[in-house]
Amino acid sequence: MSVSRVIPALAGWIIVALALGVSAIFFASRPEAASGQTGPALTPPAATTSPPPETFAVFVGPYLSNVTASASSRADVRVLDVATLESSSSRRRLPAAAHPAADRFIDVTFGGQPIVGVHISIGVTGRGTLPDSLTRAQLARFCFPSSMKPPGVSAESLVVHPGRLVKSDANQHAVCASFVFTEPGTFVVGAGTKPVLPEFAAFYESTGGAATWGPCLTHGFFAAVGPVGTIIEASSGAGVYIQVCANGVLGYHPELAGTGYEVQPVLATYWVRGEDGNFVGPDPPVPNAGDGRFYPQTGHNVSGAFLARFLALGGVDVLGFPITEALPAAPGFTDQYFQHLKLRRDDASGEVSIRPVGREFIAMLAAHRLTEAEVP
Numbered sequence: 133m134s135v136s137r138v139i140p141a142l143a144g145w146i147i148v149a150l151a152l153g154v155s156a157i158f159f160a161s162r163p164e165a166a167s168g169q170t171g172p173a174l175t176p177p178a179a180t181t182s183p184p185p186e187t188f189a190v191f192v193g194p195y196l197s198n199v200t201a202s203a204s205s206r207a208d209v210r211v212l213d214v215a216t217l218e219s220s221s222s223r224r225r226l227p228a229a230a231h232p233a234a235d236r237f238i239d240v241t242f243g244g245q246p247i248v249g250v251h252i253s254i255g256v257t258g259r260g261t262l263p264d265s266l267t268r269a270q271l272a273r274f275c276f277p278s279s280m281k282p283p284g285v286s287a288e289s290l291v292v293h294p295g296r297l298v299k300s301d302a303n304q305h306a307v308c309a310s311f312v313f314t315e316p317g318t319f320v321v322g323a324g325t326k327p328v329l330p331e332f333a334a335f336y337e338s339t340g341g342a343a344t345w346g347p348c349l350t351h352g353f354f355a356a357v358g359p360v361g362t363i364i365e366a367s368s369g370a371g372v373y374i375q376v377c378a379n380g381v382l383g384y385h386p387e388l389a390g391t392g393y394e395v396q397p398v399l400a401t402y403w404v405r406g407e408d409g410n411f412v413g414p415d416p417p418v419p420n421a422g423d424g425r426f427y428p429q430t431g432h433n434v435s436g437a438f439l440a441r442f443l444a445l446g447g448v449d450v451l452g453f454p455i456t457e458a459l460p461a462a463p464g465f466t467d468q469y470f471q472h473l474k475l476r477r478d479d480a481s482g483e484v485s486i487r488p489v490g491r492e493f494i495a496m497l498a499a500h501r502l503t504e505a506e507v508p
Contacts, residue, residue, distance in 0.1 A: 190250060190274030195312050237293045237320035243347035243378050244291065245491065246322040248276050253316050271298065272319075275308040283365045283497045284350030284376060285323040295319045326351055329375050331384040335395040336377075339450045344473075346378025349490060355497065362500040363403060374398060378488045380473050397472035401455060404492040405469055414455035414469075427453045430471075437477050438468050441484035445473075 234246040252272060272295070281287065287302035287309075295313040302308070309321055325347035328336045336345060356371025358364035373384045381398035388394040402413055417431020424435025432454035434442050442451060452471025461467040466477045467487070474487040 190252065190272055192252060192270050192272045195269045195271035233318040233320050237322055240293050241291060241322070241324045243349075244322050244324040245282055245285070245349045245494065246320050247280055247282065247290070248321050250274060250319040250321060251317075252313070252319065269312050269314050271310060271312055273308065273310040275306040276321075278302055278305055278307050279498060281307050281498075282323055282350060282494045283355075284353035284374075284494075285326075286351065289323060289326070289351075290321060291324045292319055292321050297321075323349060325349060326375075329384075331373070332375055332382045332395055335382065339446055344445055344450060344486065345380050345382070346486070346488060346490065348375055348377040349494060350376045352384075358500060363497060364500050365497060376490045376494055378490045379486045380490050381493050397450075397452065398493075399452075399471055400489045400493045401469045401471060401474055404489055404496050405456075415457065418457060429453045430455055432457055434468070437482050437484045438475055441475055442470070445486075451475075 233249055237246045238244060250272065252270075281302065287300045287307050290300050290307075290309060291297055292309070292311040294317070295311040298310045298312055300307065300309040311319065311321070313319060326349065328348050329352050331352070339345070352373055352375050354366040354368060354371045355363055355374050356366040373386075375382050375384075381400045383396050383398050385394050385396065405413065414430060415432070418433070420426040421433045421435070424433055424439045426433050427448075430453040434454050435458075438458060442454075445451060451473045454468060454470050456467075456469045458466050458468045458477070461476060464479050466479055468475050468477075474489045475484050476487050477484045
């Protein structure tokens with residue numbers, strides 16, 4: 133790098149570092165202003181909380197013209213994966229029907245976030261019998277722990293598929309939803325996609341839009357570094373204002389308005405490396421392999437199909453520097469992590485796609501959520 137480029141780069145990084153202070157521990161400045169950045173020194177987060185119970189009670193009664201009959205029956209409610217459907221621990225605790233139902237939910241909501249699955253079987257697992265339960269619309273009402281609601285999502289913005297949400301409300305401890313359905317089955321309650329916030333719109337579009345970041349899954353909310361190196365939701369005005377999209381996380385710094393650095397991708401992959409949601413962080417530097425491109429800033433190589441995709445997406449400006457080499461993933465696939473995004477190669481076809489790190493980030497935030505820091 134020439135001296136003429138080094139001086140502005142160092143100056144830009146100093147400005148960003150001074151302005152961000154403590155919050156910079158989980159954000160990366162725009163790479164062109166931070167050459168040589170290897171990422172923050174992060175403390176592994178505390179162990180995640182135990183998974184929620186598999187079943188909750190849900191009561192179902194006939195529904196007609198907004199009038200619910202007094203008769204009711206109890207059905208089973210099963211918890212769906214709140215993150216990416218990739219967690220092996222979740223697979224072990226989920227019913228076989230959960231993943232297809234969540235996949236359908238994502239499809240019909242164009243990328244929405246599944247939260248809980250409601251498996252309703254009237255007259256089989258229920259208590260008592262509902263007249264005309266298969267021919268008349270039914271109203272189901274159930275509650276689940278508020279800790280399962282994704283951060284940055286209001287109860288009012290929940291959706292249900294294939295049912296129709298009638299009402300939802302939330303308090304400090306629980307989120308309750310009522311929805312109408314006409315056939316028993318597996319229903320998914322989740323958060324639909326959200327508009328890109330005005331603060332992020334220009335950056336989002338200029339870096340590939342939905343093709344790069346995926347649909348946005350939350351409203352804007354504040355996040356900050358919490359106990360033992362965790363990232364948690366923060367009260368309004370504290371921490372950094374973020375919006376989580378399916379593939380990555382964007383952060384807004386109003387104090388840097390007009391500098392070109394007010395929107396910066398979050399170092400999401402530092403916190404959610406690994407499909408079990410555990411902190412791993414960057415891999416140690418390796419030597420220059422002499423194949424493709426080597427980035428001394430983090431000490432990793434990018435080559436082959438990964439390099440082609442990396443450059444097509446905008447390179448360091450969008451993905452940040454590589455923090456791993458190419459790594460074996462699920463059978464037949466290979467992953468490589470960058471500071472802001474994660475890429476996966478299909479070894480049979482050679483096609484490289486962006487993986488939904490943002491979904492994993494939401495699950496991580498929910499797992500580390502503190503009651504006093506929750507956002508309604």
